[in-house]
Amino acid sequence: MRGKAHRFGAHIDTDQIVPAKYLVTTDPQELGKHCMENNDPEFAQRVQPGDVIVADVNFGCGSSREHAPISIRGCGVSCVIAKSFARIFFRNAINQGLPVLECPEAVDAIEAGDELEVDLSNGTIRDLTTEQVFKAKPYEPFLLELLEAGGIIEYTKRRLAGAER
């Protein structure tokens, strides 16, 4: 996946990612229209398909709303790179198929507008503007198993089917 970097600071909470007043729908396109609105009202208009959110520590803190990763995906963002993620957001992102990469070095080096290329299979982040390469923290083996199964719903379906047999 390839796109431009959009920079955000530390402790970006879910009220900034998608304000509660929009939690009256589960539609990704609709939620995507308001992505990051409380932080940067023009973000959703500016962002291009494939672009990447690059943020500091504790991205996604606050509420358990799964609408947050749905909104990020809905506005076209291909993945989020941060120094660290809040734990409910991290699980929600995985469950919603939004790639989230932990890589402090990349966050320190990447500047807004840099062209990035991300290879999820090996966690490689390439800054094509500055020609730097970073390696994200690998996922836990169990998470990889979940992702390979196509997410926790597919994984659970298989488990339930196995139990019935």
Add this chain to the structure above:
Amino acid sequence: MGMTLAEKILAAHSGKKEVSPGDLINVQVDLVMANDITAPIAIEQFRKLGVKDVFDKERVVFVPSHFAPAKDIASAEQCRVMRNFARETGIVYYEQGQGGIEHILLPWKGHVVPGDVYCGADSHTPTCGALGAFATGMGSTDIAVAMATGETWMKVPETLRFIYHGRMGKWTRSKDLILHTIGHIGTDGATYMAMQFEGEALKEMSMDARFTITNMTAEAGGKTGLMLVDEVTLEYVRPRAKRPWTVYEPDPDAAYAATYEFDASQIEPTVALPFSPGNTKTIAEVANDDIQIDQVFIGSCTNARMEDLREAAEIMRGRKVAPWVRCIVIPATQDIFLEALKEGLIEVFTEAGCQVSAATCGPCLGGYYGVLAEGEKCVSTSNRNFPGRMGHPKGEVFLVNPPLAAAAAVAGRIVHPEEVVGKVGVK
């Protein structure tokens, strides 16, 4: 090696003799919850699993609370989706007027008991950890899986230990202990970790007060917050419990990631300033700034129990809310509303010029019933003050304990309660 309280509960729920931080385990859950914001996605995901029934109808609870009674047509549709699912599957459901805010309702009704593992699709689920349970917030998809299987995957968290020595001062409340703690460790100070709260100051607290501390575990990034079971816990649990309970205790040689010790007598009434629950100052510092306010909100899953209402009413009794301030009071559940009514608290609030509503999360998350305009300042007993949390992104929220909120409503600015109670009939 010994185990912490969190590790003890998780070991018992994963069929293991012992668990250690970092272990990936499959956990049996005792209770699963979702509200009107999170249930619709959970239902969508549940249907994809291809199962018809939840794992146990008595152990899945839906509570419309956030935008209920419905604030608009879209919220009404979401409430209908969850209501229909509840009727269809026969799970436990609390209609408006019969329930309230889930984190106060569920322990009150005895759905959560000591020793439980409880997963809720709401970040303030750890509130129930004050009962000696492992209560944790998750997103809707994880909740859908738990609804279907009665299980969830978890990484055993490290435990941080917080000990509060001594006795709290006259105006310091449990809210101040947790705000002070978050100010000290930061809003990501407990990310992925369990927070185990102990100490003399807690022993003297009612359950009402204890729930406020575990409630705000979320604001420190914690996975759960837990307290040790004592006689106060059991007195609360005995008349309510819908199931038998198990009391777990941490081992004396349990390993903690860190231990923080505080002298509760030295913790002042605390204010979390915009735009972070970790941005804390003492009331003395903040009162100096003479901050004029537009709104006060006494409510939310953090501080809308009987003790909170009694303390706020005590300040309001015989006084009036400042004429340019709107003070919104929302008892957390229908039962609490009724108790407050019988005790005369609703009358006190109403006579003082507060607007009292039946239970809803409403303004806490900027839903409705007290949304802020640009630049408005609100003193609130709730738990978050992020940009836009209660409405306009430039609306400002100051988090405080209930007496401080009531005093602010009377004075029209952020003051030390002594300034209000010292003067009779302040306008």
